Amino acid sequence: MNSAQIEIQLIASLVAVACAIPGTFLVLRKMAMISDAISHSILPGIVIGFFITHDLNSPLLIVLAALTGIITVVLVEYIQKTGLVKEDTAIGLVFPALFSIGVIMIAKNANDVHLDVDAVLLGELAFAPFDRLIIAGTDIGPKALWIIGVILLITLTLLIAFFKELKVSTFDKGLATSLGFSPAIIHYGLMSVSSVTTVGAFDAVGAILVVALMIAPAAAAYLLTTNLKKMLVLSVVFGIFSAILGYWVAHWLDASIAGSITTVLGLLFLAVYLFAPNKGIIAVLYREKQQRTEVSLITFLLHLKNHSEVEERHVNHLREHINWQKVRAKKVLDLALKNNMIHIDNNVVSLTEKGETFTSKAIDYIITNEDAQIEDMKDDFFLFRG
Amino acid sequence: MDLKEYFSLVFNDYTLRTITLGTAILGAVTGMLGSFAVLRKQSLLGDAISHAALPGIAIAFLITGAKDTNILLLGALVSGLIGTFWIRGIVKKTHLKSDTALGLILSLFFGFGMLLLTFIQKQPNANQAGLDKYLFGQAATLVESDVWLMAIVTGLCVLVLLLFWKEFKILLFDADYTKTLGFNTKTIDILITSFIVLAIVLGLQTVGVVLMSAMLLAPAAAARQWTNSLAKMVFLAAIFGAFSGVFGTAVSASQNNLSTGPVIVIVAAVFVVFSFIFSPSRGLLFKQIRFIKNRRDLKLHKTLAFMHQIAETHEDISHPHTIKILNNFQGYTKGTLKKLVDKGFVQLQGNMWSMTEKGYSTAANLYNQQTDSHE
Numbered sequence: 001m002n003s004a005q006i007e008i009q010l011i012a013s014l015v016a017v018a019c020a021i022p023g024t025f026l027v028l029r030k031m032a033m034i035s036d037a038i039s040h041s042i043l044p045g046i047v048i049g050f051f052i053t054h055d056l057n058s059p060l061l062i063v064l065a066a067l068t069g070i071i072t073v074v075l076v077e078y079i080q081k082t083g084l085v086k087e088d089t090a091i092g093l094v095f096p097a098l099f100s101i102g103v104i105m106i107a108k109n110a111n112d113v114h115l116d117v118d119a120v121l122l123g124e125l126a127f128a129p130f131d132r133l134i135i136a137g138t139d140i141g142p143k144a145l146w147i148i149g150v151i152l153l154i155t156l157t158l159l160i161a162f163f164k165e166l167k168v169s170t171f172d173k174g175l176a177t178s179l180g181f182s183p184a185i186i187h188y189g190l191m192s193v194s195s196v197t198t199v200g201a202f203d204a205v206g207a208i209l210v211v212a213l214m215i216a217p218a219a220a221a222y223l224l225t226t227n228l229k230k231m232l233v234l235s236v237v238f239g240i241f242s243a244i245l246g247y248w249v250a251h252w253l254d255a256s257i258a259g260s261i262t263t264v265l266g267l268l269f270l271a272v273y274l275f276a277p278n279k280g281i282i283a284v285l286y287r288e289k290q291q292r293t294e295v296s297l298i299t300f301l302l303h304l305k306n307h308s309e310v311e312e313r314h315v316n317h318l319r320e321h322i323n324w325q326k327v328r329a330k331k332v333l334d335l336a337l338k339n340n341m342i343h344i345d346n347n348v349v350s351l352t353e354k355g356e357t358f359t360s361k362a363i364d365y366i367i368t369n370e371d372a373q374i375e376d377m378k379d380d381f382f383l384f385r386g
Numbered sequence: 387m388d389l390k391e392y393f394s395l396v397f398n399d400y401t402l403r404t405i406t407l408g409t410a411i412l413g414a415v416t417g418m419l420g421s422f423a424v425l426r427k428q429s430l431l432g433d434a435i436s437h438a439a440l441p442g443i444a445i446a447f448l449i450t451g452a453k454d455t456n457i458l459l460l461g462a463l464v465s466g467l468i469g470t471f472w473i474r475g476i477v478k479k480t481h482l483k484s485d486t487a488l489g490l491i492l493s494l495f496f497g498f499g500m501l502l503l504t505f506i507q508k509q510p511n512a513n514q515a516g517l518d519k520y521l522f523g524q525a526a527t528l529v530e531s532d533v534w535l536m537a538i539v540t541g542l543c544v545l546v547l548l549l550f551w552k553e554f555k556i557l558l559f560d561a562d563y564t565k566t567l568g569f570n571t572k573t574i575d576i577l578i579t580s581f582i583v584l585a586i587v588l589g590l591q592t593v594g595v596v597l598m599s600a601m602l603l604a605p606a607a608a609a610r611q612w613t614n615s616l617a618k619m620v621f622l623a624a625i626f627g628a629f630s631g632v633f634g635t636a637v638s639a640s641q642n643n644l645s646t647g648p649v650i651v652i653v654a655a656v657f658v659v660f661s662f663i664f665s666p667s668r669g670l671l672f673k674q675i676r677f678i679k680n681r682r683d684l685k686l687h688k689t690l691a692f693m694h695q696i697a698e699t700h701e702d703i704s705h706p707h708t709i710k711i712l713n714n715f716q717g718y719t720k721g722t723l724k725k726l727v728d729k730g731f732v733q734l735q736g737n738m739w740s741m742t743e744k745g746y747s748t749a750a751n752l753y754n755q756q757t758d759s760h761e
Contacts, residue, residue, distance in 0.1 A: 089429040093655065208497060212493035215486060216490055255502075256503075259497050259503075
């Protein structure tokens with residue numbers, strides 16, 4: 001590894017951390033798409049800033065771009081408040097319009113601007129180490145590293161200083177207001193941090209990767225934990241992991257670093273989405289299947305309790321009557337047998353004593369629909385799962 | 387005459403005619419389907435799908451090695467559909483919300499697409515240049531066969547809309563009721579979503595991945611302001627979309643260095659802003675005017691009620707009072723007094739006023755019943 005490679009990975013990791021922190025709150029506040037809107041609509045701000053300064057790394061550029069980001073948020077909220085369209089439509093209307101203005105401005109001045117829309121959207125991390133920050137004649141590292149480092153430092157300071165406020169206002173807006181935190185200030189604070197981070201990172205990694213780095217680690221973390229602190233830590237870890245692995249994938253494929261970091265993030269999310277212990281898709285499908293079987297079992301037991309006639313309780317009749325497939329009927333029957341709920345004589349099914357009590361309890365619960373009843377039953381319930 | 391020249395060009399010049407027709411048809415079909423997306427609160431789905439289509443284009447190119455538009459769009463369609471159904475899967479089966487799911491699919495698919503595009507660019511294949519036109523679209527590359535494809539898809543879409551109009555409409559406004567009626571909501575849902583994906587994919591070549599969502603939303607959002615009827619909205623959105631396409635093409639053709647996609651989006655945005663402000667029933671302008679008018683009426687009522695209170699204390703209701711005693715009342719201005727006189731509720735004699743019979747009875751009933759005599 002040479003020093004440029006280390007620097008690229010360092011920049012990518014810092015961007016990942018700087019994005020993961022506001023991203024976690026955006027995901028929790030159901031405002032993930034706002035980050036997408038900001039990442040597009042900062043374009044006119046960047047273009048105007050570039051016209052004034054002719055330097056892609058000037059602080060004025062960042063200020064102007066962050067300002068357009070905040071204008072986007074304000075515009076979206078204004079349109080939403082008029083009640084003419086819903087929030088998502090408002091977002092979808094504002095950012096393409098602003099983005100188009102940016103694209104047109106670049107196109108009209110294409111001759112004297114070497115600013116590329118692709119560069120804004122995609123960035124080129126590979127070139128970041130070549131743009132050095134030189135103070136008083138000494139080279140102190142790549143500019144991008146310093147910019148994102150400062151942004152990350154500010155984000156971290158704000159996070160630590162206002163962690164409690166952020167937490168309360170994210171999960172209970174009403175409580176936050178009654179405690180005296182202004183939700184508006186926190187909201188716009190978060191929006192400002194998101195804008196500044198997007199702007200600071202676009203040069204290095206591009207606008208789309210910023211969105212991916214904000215949302216994907218947070219979403220993956222959210223599937224694994226419901227504790228805010230753990231979620232923050234997890235999304236930071238996921239971000240750094242994908243940044244470094246993504247770099248090496250890009251190195252190996254000789255392709256865009258931003259694209260490969262996003263791809264690694266995508267695979268990471270896919271893995272979590274499939275295999276997360278409680279909320280992953282496999283766990284959810286398994287649980288749903290269990291629940292279906294349990295409901296079938298209860299239906300079956302209730303049916304037995306309702307009918308004392310022999311012909312109603314005959315094994316073959318059950319299948320016709322409750323309208324179950326052969327396999328399913330057998331599965332339910334086996335489950336009930338295994339738990340000593342029923343016994344079968346001559347193909348006639350009847351409830352055992354245990355089954356009787358259980359069914360009465362179940363009826364009680366269904367009739368009264370009180371939670372207290374089911375607490376009692378839950379113990380019995382898990383017994384079935386053999 | 388510039389305009390005349392332009393029109394003669396539209397009819398005579400092959401390229402301009404093709405592009406104008408193409409963008410018009412595209413605008414119409416996205417407007418129609420966009421109405422459903424907007425009303426189903428799936429506005430951002432378009433954004434996600436259009437980004438999600440990118441890897442499909444790249445993979446289709448990698449497999450076939452040819453730049454045939456139809457095959458690339460087929461790839462885009464497949465990957466757009468995969469993205470859409472993954473979004474649905476995330477929203478349905480996990481506790482992640484739809485905004486997170488949309489943002490995830492959008493950025494992850496797009497990033498993967500970019501990885502593939504940059505990978506393709508490094509390949510030793512002379513054919514690969516120009517794939518990135520799908521990022522921002524290039525209407526100039528439209529040829530007649532593309533326009534035919536658009537026209538066929540639009541025709542198909544209109545046909546399906548007409549056939550399943552009732553089902554789409556009922557699903558849109560009351561999904562639970564639709565289920566109880568025995569319709570297969572899942573199939574209808576998939577049908578309409580697939581058509582939205584199809585419309586988006588069609589537009590990729592012209593408008594590009596990044597701006598496609600605006601083509602879907604803007605005409606529909608503008609049309610929504612003018613009507614409350616679904617049929618009218620779909621129709622209006624189609625017209626708005628078509629006009630955005632035509633105007634956008636015209637503007638971008640008349641200037642150098644202007645790509646068509648962003649201009650079409652700006653034109654559509656102008657339609658939206660115009661509708662937001664000037665729509666008679668929902669527009670901001672008329673809402674504000676109604677607001678001011680209501681406030682004035684209220685002030686008038688207040689003054690009248692105050693006069694009524696004074697008049698009540700006298701046996702003769704038309705007993706004259708000085709105008710001065712109204713001065714410490716906030717609803718009173720010279721204008722309101724004059725209006726009351728004009729309406730015949732009050733008579734003026736010098737600096738004295740007195741209530742008329744009509745004014746007295748109106749004031750007495752002011753809060754008892756809803757008099758529509760003022761409106």
